[in-house]
Amino acid sequence: MYNTMPLTQKGTRPNSHAWLKQAVFYQIYPQSFCDSNGDGIGDIPGIIQKLDYLKWLGINVVWINPCFMSSFRDAGYDVDDYYRVAPRYGTNRDLYRLCREAHRRGIKVCLDLVAGHTSIDHPRFKASSRVGRNRYSDRYIWTSSAISDADKGLSLIQGNSERDGGYVANCFPFQPALNYGFARPDQPWQQPVDAPGPLENRKELIKIMEYWLGHGVDGFRVDMAFSLVKLDPGHKETIKLWQDIGQKVRAHYPDIALISEWGNPAEAIAAGFDIDFMLHFGVGGYPDLMLNENCFFRRSGGAGIGNFLKSYLKLAAKTKGKGLISVPSGNHDIKRPRADGRTVSDLKVIFTFLLTWPGAPFIYYGDEIGMRYIPGLESKEGGYDRTGSRTPMQWDNGTNAGFSTADKERLYLPLDPRRNRPNVEKQAGSPGSLLNHVRRLIALRKRSPALQAEGALIPLPVENIDRHFAYLRQAADERFLIVLNPSATPSSVRINGIKPDNLSPRICHGAQARVEGDDIQVNMVGVSYGVFKL
Numbered sequence: 051m052y053n054t055m056p057l058t059q060k061g062t063r064p065n066s067h068a069w070l071k072q073a074v075f076y077q078i079y080p081q082s083f084c085d086s087n088g089d090g091i092g093d094i095p096g097i098i099q100k101l102d103y104l105k106w107l108g109i110n111v112v113w114i115n116p117c118f119m120s121s122f123r124d125a126g127y128d129v130d131d132y133y134r135v136a137p138r139y140g141t142n143r144d145l146y147r148l149c150r151e152a153h154r155r156g157i158k159v160c161l162d163l164v165a166g167h168t169s170i171d172h173p174r175f176k177a178s179s180r181v182g183r184n185r186y187s188d189r190y191i192w193t194s195s196a197i198s199d200a201d202k203g204l205s206l207i208q209g210n211s212e213r214d215g216g217y218v219a220n221c222f223p224f225q226p227a228l229n230y231g232f233a234r235p236d237q238p239w240q241q242p243v244d245a246p247g248p249l250e251n252r253k254e255l256i257k258i259m260e261y262w263l264g265h266g267v268d269g270f271r272v273d274m275a276f277s278l279v280k281l282d283p284g285h286k287e288t289i290k291l292w293q294d295i296g297q298k299v300r301a302h303y304p305d306i307a308l309i310s311e312w313g314n315p316a317e318a319i320a321a322g323f324d325i326d327f328m329l330h331f332g333v334g335g336y337p338d339l340m341l342n343e344n345c346f347f348r349r350s351g352g353a354g355i356g357n358f359l360k361s362y363l364k365l366a367a368k369t370k371g372k373g374l375i376s377v378p379s380g381n382h383d384i385k386r387p388r389a390d391g392r393t394v395s396d397l398k399v400i401f402t403f404l405l406t407w408p409g410a411p412f413i414y415y416g417d418e419i420g421m422r423y424i425p426g427l428e429s430k431e432g433g434y435d436r437t438g439s440r441t442p443m444q445w446d447n448g449t450n451a452g453f454s455t456a457d458k459e460r461l462y463l464p465l466d467p468r469r470n471r472p473n474v475e476k477q478a479g480s481p482g483s484l485l486n487h488v489r490r491l492i493a494l495r496k497r498s499p500a501l502q503a504e505g506a507l508i509p510l511p512v513e514n515i516d517r518h519f520a521y522l523r524q525a526a527d528e529r530f531l532i533v534l535n536p537s538a539t540p541s542s543v544r545i546n547g548i549k550p551d552n553l554s555p556r557i558c559h560g561a562q563a564r565v566e567g568d569d570i571q572v573n574m575v576g577v578s579y580g581v582f583k584l
């Protein structure tokens with residue numbers, strides 16, 4: 051008999067917004083989604099043109115990668131002006147219109163907030179780099195000498211300005227860290243979190259958030275949210291900082307979604323975020339599922355679901371009732387799931403998992419049709435090997451796959467060159483396509499509380515050698531059994547002690563389940579999935 055104690059329960063989460071429980075997110079990389087004016091770069095009017103598609107798919111929230119004025123050395127994660135949409139994407143008015151048009155269709159809009167650093171071209175950084183003291187001198191982190199002062203664990207850029215000092219960079223050298231202070235300052239140039247510079251930066255961040263929220267935006271995905279306070283063991287001060295910001299912003303906008311790129315849901319949710327991701331960094335889990343050589347979703351992979359499940363269950367226990375964990379299909383920083391030889395059949399198993407799993411599902415644009423990771427592309431705007439996950443969306447069979455009317459050479463990035471590259475139009479018309487599979491799964495999730503964010507998860511026991519995974523989801527008197535076999539080898543599983551009155555297949559391929567005595571017997575061919583209503 052399995053222990054059927056729910057691991058997650060219906061919400062006692064303080065930040066709980068009803069809409070998040072049913073949310074299905076879609077991540078849009080704006081430069082690659084839809085080009086409305088033929089300049090080769092996707093834009094906001096292009097996103098507006100595709101809202102009906104997203105609604106058809108069942109999406110109810112979009113997250114748009116950074117769309118502000120930028121020097122684009124890191125695809126927009128180097129912001130020059132947080133209050134202005136980059137002209138290549140349109141105008142602020144286009145963004146306000148996007149919010150209105152999305153809301154008309156029941157879709158919310160989240161922006162990407164690069165909270166921890168600006169670009170070196172931001173006027174405030176330029177002022178901060180000057181020799182004489184000015185009101186921006188302490189808005190970035192400067193050491194007291196351009197020659198010495200190297201410090202543990204911080205990336206110091208020296209010799210780029212006449213100001214005597216080095217600045218701390220967050221990621222690339224052109225991304226100077228904003229000064230939110232140090233948890234335990236132990237050098238004269240390290241300021242405490244409540245010094246005037248750090249407090250001004252905090253105020254500015256709130257101002258930016260409220261500016262866009264005032265124009266109809268519904269929330270933010272916060273870039274590197276964990277990084278704000280420096281040399282902060284356990285991120286204790288960073289957690290307090292976000293609690294403070296969240297409280298202030300939510301006082302005016304209680305229903306917003308705050309999503310963190312933290313990579314540690316236990317910390318991020320304590321900091322007041324509604325959702326944090328399991329990613330390729332941080333406490334991990336995602337690589338065991340999708341990326342490692344022996345990850346679970348691989349036909350020949352050696353490991354079962356055990357490694358992922360262990361990390362997930364630990365995090366789920368720590369965040370239970372307080373916030374959501376997201377396992378995304380992919381994102382702009384990692385290889386698409388359609389890589390390493392995976393086919394559309396493999397992706398169907400993956401999406402069956404993603405869309406029946408608790409928390410908040412995020413679909414990276416194009417994953418729903420199985421767009422490929424394109425290896426070997428020349429790096430674009432600091433993409434390096436991430437560039438292959440950022441190619442133009444494939445809408446149809448027409449010129450440039452319907453992405454743009456520009457000459458091929460002017461496209462932001464080249465398209466998948468293969469003749470049989472997947473596209474939306476073709477898959478929409480084909481009942482057995484990946485796109486229609488994803489659409490059916492979203493529809494089932496949206497009408498079934500058991501499958502939503504806070505429905506209980508009851509994983510059925512797995513052995514190290516298991517190449518399949520079975521689990522129950524339940525809420526009130528609704529219960530589903532989900533079985534997955536991503537491996538090429540047939541598999542069977544006997545589930546003891548559950549004797550449903552009813553066992554009806556909802557979304558299945560190659561998996562059969564029947565009640566036998568007091569048990570359920572499930573047989574699966576290779577690469578199969580089944581969602582059964584009990």
Ligand code: NOJ
Nearest residue numbers: 124127221273274382383
């Ligand atoms: C995380 C973003 O997802 C990534 O694309 C970016 O390069 C870094 N943060 C720096 O902002």
Ligand code: CA
Nearest residue numbers: 085087091093
């Ligand atoms: Ca354009």
